[in-house]
Each structure stands twice: as C-alpha cells, then as structure tokens.
Amino acid sequence: MTAPGRTTATSARGRSIAVLAALVGGALALIGSTQTWLTASVAEAVLPVSGAEAVSVLRPLALAALALSLVLAIVGLALRYVLAAVAIAVGGAISWLSLNVALAPSASAASSVVTEHTGIAGDAAIADLVQGIALTPWPATTAAAGMVVVAAGVWTFATAHRWKRSGRKYEKGGSRAGRDEAAPLDAIDSWDDLSRGDDPTR
Incomplete structure (x- = not known):
C-alpha cells in the first residue's frame, strides 16, 4: 500500500519533470x-545563416513549446492529454526540420540570406551562386532540443492521470486546508501559494 505523502510526491515530480522538459527543450x-x-x-563572401533564417518556422515552434510548458502546469486532466499531443507534434516538427538541415544541407536553407545579399532569388539561381556550405553543431543541437519536447509529451501521456489536480488544495477562498499537510511541496505548489497570498513554509 502506497502512503498518501509518497503518492503526492510522485505526482508532483511527474508534473515537474514534464514542465521542465518542455521548458528546457x-x-x-x-x-x-x-x-x-x-x-x-x-x-x-561567406554569409552566416541563423536557425530562424534556415527554417522560417523554427522560432514560432520554439515559442509554442515554451508557452505549452507554462500552461501544462495548471490545466486539468483532459487538457494535459491535448497538450501532450501538441508537444509531440511541435517537438517532432522542430527535430525533423532541424535534421533536414543537419543531414542534407542545401543552398535553399541559405536562400533568404543569399537573396538579401545579392538581390537574386529563385532556388536554381541561388544553387548556382552558392559555392559551398559549412555546418555548425546548432542544427543537430536544435534537433535534440525538439526530441526533449517530444519526451515531455510522451511523459505527460504516461503520468498525467497521476498528477494532482490544479487548485485542488484550495478551499474557502484559497486556503491550503484541503492539502495533506504532510505532503511535500514542489516548486509549482509553492508558486501557487505565494500567488494566493499564503506562506508555503507554514
């Protein structure tokens, strides 16, 4: 038989791991x-090409993963599964697009920068202009970051049913009376208490 305090600690840890993984990725x-x-x-000339220039949707996808990590900490059970699916899709897109550049770099990845520098547009024309491409480690690193977001989604699917429901510990205007006093606090619980005006150390 699992003790209530241990169950609460496990659920808090599961939520924290998912949120932290999505945030870091x-x-x-x-x-x-x-x-x-x-x-x-x-x-x-040697023209540097950033990740956002090589993959135009990279920055919006990364911002979506960051927003998802913040929302994941507070939503109910049904939305956890929805966000888990979104995390897998977003992280998978980040990894796939980054790997395309890492494994098969082409002149098209530099097209926006080359066009800005030369005024010439069109894939065929740019391919003729570009004499060589040198990669840095960042496409592979960003692909790994996408896989961390995917892992956050998979972890959420596996553990979301055990997470403590958001707001469950508050009763009668936000007191902490509804929470097991013996249960350990995680960082998200402490933040919730502070935002409600409670002292999480009591």
Whole structure:
C-alpha cells in the first residue's frame, strides 16, 4: 500500500519533470534559432545563416513549446492529454526540420540570406551562386532540443492521470486546508501559494 505523502510526491515530480522538459527543450530551440547554423560561400563572401533564417518556422515552434510548458502546469486532466499531443507534434516538427538541415544541407536553407545579399532569388539561381556550405553543431543541437519536447509529451501521456489536480488544495477562498499537510511541496505548489497570498513554509 502506497502512503498518501509518497503518492503526492510522485505526482508532483511527474508534473515537474514534464514542465521542465518542455521548458528546457523550447528554450534551447529558441536559442538555436538565433545561432549560426551554416555559412554559405557566395563569390568572395561567406554569409552566416541563423536557425530562424534556415527554417522560417523554427522560432514560432520554439515559442509554442515554451508557452505549452507554462500552461501544462495548471490545466486539468483532459487538457494535459491535448497538450501532450501538441508537444509531440511541435517537438517532432522542430527535430525533423532541424535534421533536414543537419543531414542534407542545401543552398535553399541559405536562400533568404543569399537573396538579401545579392538581390537574386529563385532556388536554381541561388544553387548556382552558392559555392559551398559549412555546418555548425546548432542544427543537430536544435534537433535534440525538439526530441526533449517530444519526451515531455510522451511523459505527460504516461503520468498525467497521476498528477494532482490544479487548485485542488484550495478551499474557502484559497486556503491550503484541503492539502495533506504532510505532503511535500514542489516548486509549482509553492508558486501557487505565494500567488494566493499564503506562506508555503507554514
């Protein structure tokens, strides 16, 4: 028989792991969008291409993962499963698009930068202009970040039914009387208490 305090600690840990994984994966993907993914050699110039320039939807996807991590901490059971599916889709898209650049870099990934530098547009014309492409580690790093977001979604699917329901510990205007006093607090519980004006150390 599992003790109530241990069950509460396990559920809090499951929620914290999912939120933290989505947050870290989204933050790393967002950082990756600002870094140089590759350099394209055009005539006498070497043009750096950032993640957001190589994959135009990378930054919105990373921001979606960050937003998802914040919402995941407070929603009810049904929405946890919805957000888990969204996390898998968003993380999978980040990884897939990043791996396409990491494994098969092409002139098209630098098209926006080359067009800005030369005024020439069109995939065929840009392919003729680009003399060489050199990769950095960031496409692979960002692909790994996407997999962390996917893992957060899978973990949520596996553990969401054991998470403590948001707001369950509050009764009669937000008191903490409804919570097992012996149950340990996690970081999200403490933040909730502070936002309600309660002292989480009592």
